[in-house]
Amino acid sequence: MNRTEPNRPTSAAEEAVIADVIGMLQEILEGYAFDAAAVGMHTRLTVDLELESIDLVTLAGSLEARYGSSVNFAHFIADMELEEIIDLTVGQLVTYVVQCITAPQDH
Template sequence: MIKRTPPNSLVSAAEKAIIAEITGMLQNILDGYAFDGTAVEMHTRLTVDLELESIDLVTLAGSLEARYGSSVNFAQFIADMELEEIIDLTVGQLVTRVLQCTSSPQSR
């Protein structure tokens, strides 16, 4: 089931910080290509809106692990998703995953 994320106006400071970090990762991955005035927000879809391809998702997974550690396991996160869910994956869902993984007692 696809979870919808709130618009950025309803986002916490922690979520905004993670959005900024993910935006930086995406800029590095795409070398600025998708960022011609495109704002990365909670509802931004990685593959549809930013046109990330599978190799870009692999690179993003590596960037997430380098920044947040192995607790944010992108492959594990999407393992149980259907193809449509992966295609519709949003920045907000990724932000939620990062927050869940980095705030758990095991990640400290």
């Protein structure tokens, strides 16, 4: 498959977030054959990594524990159709997290 979009993060923030996400995925998928080097921005969470709904809940908790309540996975996927959730990529998640952690915080 030829992709026109790069499979690598493009900013330092994305680099840091994808490293964190890959670490979280390693913990979630502990005991399964998981190749962190094969995970990129186009990797689909449910299709390619075979995450189940409980795994997504665990990932959501890990994201909130790492980044705080500004990263709300449930809010992120709330308006998505089922097919969009099934096709959700690491890159989409990374972009969302970066947007959350770099947005001005209301005090």
